[in-house]
Amino acid sequence: MKLGYYPGCSLKGSSFEYEVSLLEMLKVLGMGIKEIPDWNCCGASTAHSINHNLAIALPARNLAIAEKEGYDSIVAPCAACSNRLKTARHELKTDEALRKKIVNSLEMPYGAGMEVNNMLEFLINVAGKDRIKSKVKKQLKNLKVASYYGCLLVRPPKIMRFDDSEEPVTMDELVALTGAQPVDYSYKTECCGAINSLSKPDVVMALTGKVLYDIKNHGADAVVVACPLCHSNLDVRQREIERKYAEKIGLPVLFITELIGLSFGISPKALAIDGHMVAADKVLKKINEGQ
Amino acid sequence: MARIGVFVCWCGSNIAGTVDVAKVAEEASKIPGVVCAVDYKYMCSDPGQNSLRKMIREQKLTGLVLAACSPHMHENTFRRAAVKEGLNPYFVEIANIREQVSWVHEDKERATQKAIDLTKMMVEKVKKDRPIEDVKVPLTKRALVIGGGIAGIQAALDTANGGVQVILVEKEPSIGGRMIQLDETFPTLDCSSCIMTPKMVEVRQHPNIKLYTYSEIEDISGYIGNFKIKIKKKTRSVLEKDCTGCGECWNACPMHKNVKSEFNADMSERTAIYVPFPQAVPLIPVLDRSACLHYKKGGKCQKCFDACGPKCIDFGLRDEIIEEEVGAIIAATGYDLMDNSLYGEYGYGKYKDVVSGLQFERLLSASGPTEGVIRRPSDGKTPQTIVFIQCVGSRDPEKGVPYCSKVCCMYTAKHAKLFAHKVRDSQSYVFYIDIRATGKGYEEFVRSAMEQDGAVYLRGRVSRIYEDNGKLIVKGADTLSGTQVEIAADMVVLATGVIPKKDSDRLARMLGISYDKYGFFTESHPKLRPTESSTAGIFLAGMAQGPRDIPESVVSGSAAASKVLGLFSKSEYEVEGTIANVNEATCVACFYCQRVCAYHAITGKEIKDRNGNIVKVVANVNPGLCTGCGACVSACFSKSIDVKGFMDDQIYAEIKSLGV
Structure with missing residues (x-):
């Protein structure tokens, strides 16, 4: 099976830990992925608020390359990237006139094919729970982990067609595979404020703050995410939020790939866990105590 | 030699506005065999028909062509006029120059030519017409009513009171349907069981009604006047004629936990041998074998048998197949409610205090699990604040169904009122899309929920419900003030959408009647034949056709009964001879x-x-x-x-x- 990998900008920059941990995890799983050659930006949240055609053409180019390379499916770990790629594919599949127009402007053939997986879909549907379970060496028994889905992973349901868009459970299932205890809480799919982090940080702090305090009140030791922007808001903004609301949070925010990597026995250093703003020392200690 | 008359109708300006009717008549008069061709403003009017009859007499016509509206409209009118003048009715042909010409074309010249062509065709056809006799079919004057809810009960009673034998088949152990589950009814707040139980008893006692409860239709064959029915009478494991309904058996049953009471919408538990509610008709228990220890533990438990005075419990009884013959059928199978768990964001099933409207109905009811005291399921406390959410599943093409469930606006207003009456200083909030209160006294009722009973109506949807410190935090939009609202509630009631009864599509296929994409039975004509199904001799009533409230269900039950009585008023049923x-x-x-x-x-x-x-x-x-x-x-x-x-x-x- 030929798997393509669309990293997007975040995984090469601010969220390099996500890529590092993904590749380490895949080594253990014995799965190879190939980065799509000459990939370009998916347009993220900017393109589609300005120009619809551009917002479709940018991801479509990546899909067209993937199609040409002959991949069976691709994985886009970033929630926004996978969302844009899937949306473009959906629109081009259902609107033949638009497809012709986009293909024309891309000067590349694209038949509106190519399966796109976000990180959760990839882990559940491509890697498979059994395979993941079979590689778990360290049961993360002591750990209580809250899964934060944010808004883009499972929405809109018509395009994503994955999990329950309002009450998702797949990330919790993955957490359970590592031996950790999934923590149920109320704000699983609330928005973290996303890209407003740059223009309206107050809004982001209010939204992210609600999520973090709710997770803390439900007794979690750590949060897992599958989206670089969620990660950055929950992790990088955490200290500021603590200051603003004058209440300590102290919740390490891990990528789902890092949590799985830890359960595979990969060293935290190799997973780049030391790259986060909120130190994960306590969590790592708890894991080791549980062994 | 054929002597044909052609009559071109203007239909006011409906036809004459687009078709040159005089020219059509003129051209028709040139066709060989046509002895007269005239045009007239309204052929269907009395003077129109009289002129047609006069022409048949004077010109000794052997055939007629009406260039007029669709044969669905007035074919019978003109056939009857012809019969009165001694012609066979099948010597009347219609050239449809309204629906097929004037209403669909604009160019008068070309429309006129098409009208002439259609008229010519019918003239040639009528020349080759042969007399046809209608066919008479014998009638078995007995009716089957499927479904013992309010619509089915009304249909059965009206038919039986008309002197016709009725077989009423109900799937559940008791008749009463959904209505008997309700507490009070809008807009008069009369108690549902008070008005329903007399009807149920009347069914039981009626000499013309044969009642089969806990029974299902197994097979249907035949045709109008001559249906053959197979009914599966599921065994109650009780000898019905000896049972007095004393209750010793269910009081003795050790299985009083673990089985949810269907009647109480899963809000309480019942025994393995049970009657669904105290006023059940018939008051004969059913032994639920899937829950009974006797069957689970190899016959060890027989406490109910020991307790039974007349010894009428028989663990070995089997289902029976009963065959009946009827001449007409009324399908009144009712409705179910949508699955609330479609809305993960509302937490139904996850939060105990998020309940459906039907469950709240049971909490209000004196015969319900809390004997009419409103207590929330999680801790039994009486809620002070309740949020009601309307249109959960209805009017939501994305997740639910696009249609309106019709009853939810009204029963939500009723819930808000009853809550205010039962709990002092309480507060209810209602999230709605629109208020649809079009019945007699309905709008006033909703207004009184707001004005007298203080319900706060918020126009908008709820996006999410969380649990926080024993409260349900309801987040929603108030689109009138353009703000987001957050309400800390003790309970949330979902006004769940109405869907057809489970398996009603299977029954429809058995009956050979059509149903829509949702599974509701469709009428022969949505306006003018709202009671007839697409198959002769099968009539429809109640929510099986689509969302309806109680008065409408009663009306439709009576309407179906009147159709059956009308059919049975003749000695034989006449079928058109064009077969x-x-x-x-x-x-x-x-x-x-x-x-x-x-x-x-x-x-x-x-x-x-x-x-x-x-x-x-x-x-x-x-x-x-x-x-x-x-x-x-x-x-x-x-x-x-x-x-x-x-x-x-x-x-x-x-x-x-x-x-x-």
């Missing part, structure tokens, strides 16, 4: 016709010589079932089937008249 006819001499008995017949109207018929030996088998058309659709005609390889009134030579003559 399929087999040429037995050329039929080769391949039975391709049988495969294509959607009405199961074709069977085999043995032809015997005078010594009783079978000479051949041929296809035979049941006139009670045949609708004259003509599918068999196209399928027949040996050209042995014709539909009377639509013979090949007539169709060819129509085509030839166009000069092609």
Whole structure:
């Protein structure tokens, strides 16, 4: 099976830990992925608020390359990237006139094919729970982990067609595979404020703050995410939020790939866990105590 | 020699506005065989019909062509007029120059030419018409009502009071349907069971009603006037004639936990041997074998049998199949509610205090799990704040269904009122899309929920419900003030969308009636034949046709009964003579016709010589079932089937008249 990998900008920059941990995890799983050659930006949240055609053409180019390379499916770990790629594919599949127009402007053939997986879909549907379970060496028994889905992973349901868009459970299932205890809480799919982090940080702090305090009140030791922007808001903004609301949070925010990597026995250093703003020392200690 | 009259109708300006009617009449008069051709403003009016009759008499007409509206409208009008003048009714042909010409074209010249062509075709057809006699079908004057809710009960009582024997079949252990689960009813707040139980008892006692409860329809065959029904009477494991309904058995049953009470919408538990509610009709318990220890533990437990005075519990009883014959059927199978768990964001099933409207109804009811005291399921406390959410599943094409469930606006207002009456200083909030309160006294009722009982109505949707410190935090939008609202509630009630009863599509296929994409039975005509199904002799009532409130269900039950009584008022049922006819001499008995017949109207018929030996088998058309659709005609390889009134030579003559 030929798997393509669309990293997007975040995984090469601010969220390099996500890529590092993904590749380490895949080594253990014995799965190879190939980065799509000459990939370009998916347009993220900017393109589609300005120009619809551009917002479709940018991801479509990546899909067209993937199609040409002959991949069976691709994985886009970033929630926004996978969302844009899937949306473009959906629109081009259902609107033949638009497809012709986009293909024309891309000067590349694209038949509106190519399966796109976000990180959760990839882990559940491509890697498979059994395979993941079979590689778990360290049961993360002591750990209580809250899964934060944010808004883009499972929405809109018509395009994503994955999990329950309002009450998702797949990330919790993955957490359970590592031996950790999934923590149920109320704000699983609330928005973290996303890209407003740059223009309206107050809004982001209010939204992210609600999520973090709710997770803390439900007794979690750590949060897992599958989206670089969620990660950055929950992790990088955490200290500021603590200051603003004058209440300590102290919740390490891990990528789902890092949590799985830890359960595979990969060293935290190799997973780049030391790259986060909120130190994960306590969590790592708890894991080791549980062994 | 044919003497044909052509009558061109103006239909006011409906036809005359687009078609030059005088020219159509003039051209028609030139066709050989046409002895008179006239136009008139309204042919269907009394003067119009009189002029037509006068012309038949004076011109000694042998056939008529009406260039007018669709035959669906006035074919019968003109046929009856012809019959009065001694003509066979099938010598009247209609050229549809309204629906097929004037209403769909704009160019007057070309429309007129098309009208002339259509008229010519019908003139050629009427020349080849042969007299056709209507077919008479015998009637078994007994009716079957499927479903013992309010619509079915009303239909059964009205039919039975009209002197007709009724067989009422109900799937559940008791009749009463959904209505008997309700507490009080809008807009008068009269207690549902107070008005329902007298009707249930009347059914039980009625000399003309045979009641089969805990029974299902297994098979239906036959046709109008002559249906054969197989009813599966599921065993109650109780000898019904000896049971007094004393209750010793269910009081003795050790299984009083673990089985959810269907009647209380899963809000309480019942025993394995049980009656769904104290006023059940009949008051005979059912032994639920899936929950009974006797069956689970190899016959060890027989506490109910020991407790039973008349010893009428029999663990070995089996289901019975009962056969009945009826002449008409009323389908009143009712409705179910959508699955609330479609809305993960509302946490139904996850948060105990998020309940459905029907569950809240049971909490309000004196016969419910809390004896009418509103207590929330999680901790039994009486809620002070309740949020009601309307349109959960209804009017939501994304997740639910696009249609309106019709009753939710009203019952939510009722819930808010009853909550205010029962809990002092309480507060209710209602999230709605629109308020639909169109019945008599309905709008006033909703207003009084707001004005007298203080319900706060918020126009908008709820996006999410969380639990926080024993409160349900309801987040929603108030679109009128353009703000987001957050309400800390003790309980949330979802006004869940209405869907057809489970398996109603299976029943529809058994009955051979049509149903829509949701599974609701469809009417023969949505406005003018709202009670008839697409199959003759089968009538519809209640929510099986779509969302309806109690008064409408009662009306539809009575309407269906009146149709049955009307049908049975004649000694025989007359079927139009334009049905399929087999040429037995050329039929080769391949039975391709049988495969294509959607009405199961074709069977085999043995032809015997005078010594009783079978000479051949041929296809035979049941006139009670045949609708004259003509599918068999196209399928027949040996050209042995014709539909009377639509013979090949007539169709060819129509085509030839166009000069092609």
